[in-house]
Amino acid sequence: MRHFGIFLVAAMWFSAAVEAQTAPRKPNVLFIVSDDLRIDLGCYGAPVQTPNIDALAKRGVRMERAYCQYPLCGPSRCSFMSGLRPDTTGVLKNDLPVRYKIKDLVTLPELFRKNGYVSMRVGKIYHLGIPGGVGTAGPDDPASWDSTYNPKGAEFSKDGDFYDPNPKNGQSFRRVILDGDGHAQADYQSADEAIRLLRENRKKPFFLAVGFIRPHVPELAPKKYFDLYPLEKIELPKVTADDRDDKPEMAFQHSRLDVGMDERACRESIRAYHATTSFMDAQVGRVIDELNKLGLAENTIVTFISDHGYLLGQHHDWQKMMLFENVCRVPVIVAAPGMKERGMTARGLVESVDFYPTIAELAGLKAPATLEGRSFVPLLNDARASGKDAAFTQVIRTNKGDGRSVRGERYRYTEWNEGKDGAELYDEENDPAEAKNLVKDPAHAADRVEMKKRLHAHWPTTRPDAR
Numbered sequence: 047m048r049h050f051g052i053f054l055v056a057a058m059w060f061s062a063a064v065e066a067q068t069a070p071r072k073p074n075v076l077f078i079v080s081d082d083l084r085i086d087l088g089c090y091g092a093p094v095q096t097p098n099i100d101a102l103a104k105r106g107v108r109m110e111r112a113y114c115q116y117p118l119c120g121p122s123r124c125s126f127m128s129g130l131r132p133d134t135t136g137v138l139k140n141d142l143p144v145r146y147k148i149k150d151l152v153t154l155p156e157l158f159r160k161n162g163y164v165s166m167r168v169g170k171i172y173h174l175g176i177p178g179g180v181g182t183a184g185p186d187d188p189a190s191w192d193s194t195y196n197p198k199g200a201e202f203s204k205d206g207d208f209y210d211p212n213p214k215n216g217q218s219f220r221r222v223i224l225d226g227d228g229h230a231q232a233d234y235q236s237a238d239e240a241i242r243l244l245r246e247n248r249k250k251p252f253f254l255a256v257g258f259i260r261p262h263v264p265e266l267a268p269k270k271y272f273d274l275y276p277l278e279k280i281e282l283p284k285v286t287a288d289d290r291d292d293k294p295e296m297a298f299q300h301s302r303l304d305v306g307m308d309e310r311a312c313r314e315s316i317r318a319y320h321a322t323t324s325f326m327d328a329q330v331g332r333v334i335d336e337l338n339k340l341g342l343a344e345n346t347i348v349t350f351i352s353d354h355g356y357l358l359g360q361h362h363d364w365q366k367m368m369l370f371e372n373v374c375r376v377p378v379i380v381a382a383p384g385m386k387e388r389g390m391t392a393r394g395l396v397e398s399v400d401f402y403p404t405i406a407e408l409a410g411l412k413a414p415a416t417l418e419g420r421s422f423v424p425l426l427n428d429a430r431a432s433g434k435d436a437a438f439t440q441v442i443r444t445n446k447g448d449g450r451s452v453r454g455e456r457y458r459y460t461e462w463n464e465g466k467d468g469a470e471l472y473d474e475e476n477d478p479a480e481a482k483n484l485v486k487d488p489a490h491a492a493d494r495v496e497m498k499k500r501l502h503a504h505w506p507t508t509r510p511d512a513r
Contacts, residue, residue: 294468395435
């Protein structure tokens with residue numbers, strides 16, 4: 047009898063060991079974020095060399111129409127890391143923590159932590175500012191991570207061909223064509239650390255978030271990346287002389303056309319943006335190459351996203367904090383184990399706030415019921431499936447009020463201070479440059495009414511903290 051008991055225990059142990067060996071391992075997550083990146087990537091049809099991100103798109107699904115909830119680093123990142131909209135989190139500027147209003151929320155990496163994953167942050171995921179830079183930075187979220195790494199890149203280096211057309215504006219439009227190969231820069235250091243962590247944690251389920259800073263200003267990259275874009279071949283956007291005449295004053299971030307830059311300075315700024323994007327892409331490639339070398343790619347959900355878009359001279363304005371299509375729209379790419387679609391483009395509308403429930407579903411985790419985003423896994427399984435009916439973006443102008451925008455299948459509609467300071471309606475299908483504001487056009491009165499209904503259904507009351 048005693049021998050039978052020993053045999054039974056041994057059999058049970060052997061069975062459990064076999065089951066553990068044959069049970070499918072939890073999928074890893076490699077979560078990559080780029081800072082201030084509009085859809086200027088090769089896979090989106092832009093004249094920018096991004097072979098590594100393009101390769102990721104070929105083995106995943108590229109979201110053609112994805113939109114951020116707020117065109118500023120802190121609020122946007124808080125939104126996709128919490129799965130909640132800016133009004134809900136209360137994070138409407140850069141220097142606020144993700145738990146500013148909701149102390150007990152479960153962030154995306156924290157959800158994985160609670161489910162047996164090692165959760166790691168490299169670089170800027172929540173808003174941590176620019177290393178060595180200027181401006182306010184919100185605190186990190188310790189509950190999200192098991193380990194963190196902040197690169198010490200020389201972000202304000204003048205080691206190379208230094209240029210700053212607006213020295214009074216801080217980081218502004220400064221750029222440096224670096225003499226070296228980029229080893230001293232934050233994004234290179236972040237890629238190094240991400241590679242180290244992949245090697246160290248390859249035998250356990252991990253959630254690795256890697257935040258690259260480029261193409262955020264100040265724009266620094268080795269000379270070889272600038273050489274990809276000869277200055278004489280840089281094209282400025284075609285903007286009519288009367289572009290601003292039919293648009294509200296609050297629609298613009300800067301009152302001076304092109305922030306006072308002359309034509310050459312504008313070309314230099316676009317060139318620097320493209321060069322630093324290519325530099326960032328090279329670092330993405332280094333990390334994904336290591337993932338492949340370690341044999342982890344087939345069991346890793348790889349995602350790529352930016353916090354918001356950017357203007358590069360459209361409407362004679364630059365940078366973010368506006369509600370035009372190029373500022374609200376972001377690149378989103380997802381490649382995951384078992385996906386039915388590969389190398390496809392999904393045209394359905396999605397929002398950054400949808401990232402949390404999507405990644406949770408792909409990993410088989412139960413997301414909090416309080417999330418305001420909606421999983422877009424159906425689009426990953428069928429790129430021709432429908433997305434959302436509308437995407438919403440908002441922004442606050444200090445001491446001036448707020449703007450709220452809705453993007454539908456065809457039109458974008460925006461109100462400033464609930465329309466008191468103007469409104470905009472653009473036909474994104476026939477006028478992607480948003481040259482003509484149709485808000486007062488009788489031929490589009492019905493479209494204006496319909497889009498206004500959608501906007502006010504989403505924001506039914508005045509927000510008390512919007513002024």
